[in-house]
Amino acid sequence: MPPPPASLPAEPRRLPAPIAAGQPWTALAPMQDVTDLAFLQVISRYGAPDFFFTEFFRVHVQSRPEPHILRSILENTTGRPVFAQLIGESVPHLVRTVQALLACPVAGIDLNLGCPAPKIYRKNVGGGLLRDPARIDEILGALRAAVPGLLTVKMRIGFDDPANFGRILELVNRHAVDLLTVHGRTVKEMYRGEVRYDLIAQAVQTVRCPVLANGNITSAGRAADVLARTGAAGVMIGRHAIRNPWIFRQCRERFAGRPVSVVTLADVRAYIEHLYRATTTPGGPERLQVARMKKYLNFVGQGVDPDGVFLQAMRRAQTEAELFSVCDRHLLGEPARAFPPEPHPGLLARPNREGALETCSLDNVPA
Numbered sequence: 001m002p003p004p005p006a007s008l009p010a011e012p013r014r015l016p017a018p019i020a021a022g023q024p025w026t027a028l029a030p031m032q033d034v035t036d037l038a039f040l041q042v043i044s045r046y047g048a049p050d051f052f053f054t055e056f057f058r059v060h061v062q063s064r065p066e067p068h069i070l071r072s073i074l075e076n077t078t079g080r081p082v083f084a085q086l087i088g089e090s091v092p093h094l095v096r097t098v099q100a101l102l103a104c105p106v107a108g109i110d111l112n113l114g115c116p117a118p119k120i121y122r123k124n125v126g127g128g129l130l131r132d133p134a135r136i137d138e139i140l141g142a143l144r145a146a147v148p149g150l151l152t153v154k155m156r157i158g159f160d161d162p163a164n165f166g167r168i169l170e171l172v173n174r175h176a177v178d179l180l181t182v183h184g185r186t187v188k189e190m191y192r193g194e195v196r197y198d199l200i201a202q203a204v205q206t207v208r209c210p211v212l213a214n215g216n217i218t219s220a221g222r223a224a225d226v227l228a229r230t231g232a233a234g235v236m237i238g239r240h241a242i243r244n245p246w247i248f249r250q251c252r253e254r255f256a257g258r259p260v261s262v263v264t265l266a267d268v269r270a271y272i273e274h275l276y277r278a279t280t281t282p283g284g285p286e287r288l289q290v291a292r293m294k295k296y297l298n299f300v301g302q303g304v305d306p307d308g309v310f311l312q313a314m315r316r317a318q319t320e321a322e323l324f325s326v327c328d329r330h331l332l333g334e335p336a337r338a339f340p341p342e343p344h345p346g347l348l349a350r351p352n353r354e355g356a357l358e359t360c361s362l363d364n365v366p367a
């Protein structure tokens with residue numbers, strides 16, 4: 001067959017098909033120190049999202065793609081595609097990093113325009129870029145030229161207000177971005193305050209690509225409400241997938257109009273054990289693994305009891321045996337009791353330490 005004439009348009013870029021044909025997309029939110037290979041594999045066992053995003057690869061003059069993040073791409077056995085997320089502002093180094101990542105089996109390249117940690121945004125990267133649409137224009141132009149496949153953007157609605165939101169949405173169109181995720185808060189709001197679903201709806205109306213709605217999607221029911229309210233093409237879920245890894249399967253059930261499956265406290269106990277084993281570094285100190293588990297359990301605990309008794313007890317545990325004894329007491333006393341689909345209101349994952357924020361990691365993010 002003769003080659004197609006050069007004037008023919010290139011193959012249309014297609015987003016990965018959802019697991020359930022015709023349903024809205026679901027994605028696991030990128031989360032630094034959480035969405036590593038082990039977590040992706042754990043979550044897939046309970047019902048994978050349609051696709052994943054890596055935590056951000058930092059891009060600067062001396063950066064090389066971090067090996068532990070690369071593992072979530074190179075050793076991905078979940079059967080679901082992974083987008084590689086970048087954070088940076090230097091065009092040549094972003095392009096250099098894209099070229100390295102495109103040699104790996106990535107679904108596409110995602111640009112972080114949302115990280116709210118002061119140490120990050122002061123460098124004018126992540127959420128800091130939302131103050132500078134001209135720079136975003138330049139970066140997206142260069143990325144679009146460098147990425148033949150899918151180029152995606154994850155943004156907040158602004159830095160301290162949504163004044164630049166409309167302009168940045170125009171840039172998403174100008175540079176033919178393939179998928180836009182909007183977390184409906186400003187950088188200065190961090191994780192506090194109402195999510196502006198009305199502005200996510202504005203993005204849906206404005207951009208030509210599909211939009212994923214993000215922020216406080218706590219359950220399958222809430223996902224359906226947010227989709228109805230915003231018209232988004234899908235949802236991205238972060239912290240509530242740590243609490244409830246069944247959430248993506250439950251979304252598919254809900255979107256299909258089927259009853260949402262019930263999770264029991266015994267199921268949650270088994271998930272905690274699975275997470276403990278999957279995230280343990282062989283030969284690593286037990287107390288570090290217990291400390292790591294407490295970061296996940298801060299979220300899981302929001303569904304265990306309304307008074308936060310589990311949360312208080314698990315924070316006192318120092319050893320693996322103590323931690324699992326707390327889990328047994330709270331989760332195996334009435335193993336058949338349902339784990340509620342929504343978190344109990346008013347339970348904070350940890351005292352609010354946002355003033356000390358240095359990164360987006362679990363150490364700093366309140367639930």
Ligand SMILES: Cc1cc2nc3c(=O)[nH]c(=O)nc-3n(C[C@H](O)[C@H](O)[C@H](O)COP(=O)(O)O)c2cc1C
Pocket residue numbers: 029030031032033034054055056085112114115154183214215216217236237238239240360361362365
């Ligand atoms: C521990 C943690 C780490 C995060 N790291 C990243 C990151 O690397 N890149 C990013 O774009 N967003 C990051 N975020 C933001 C989430 O992707 C998401 O936008 C935010 O948590 C709101 O969604 P949720 O309410 O479903 O959690 C992080 C959030 C948390 C809780």
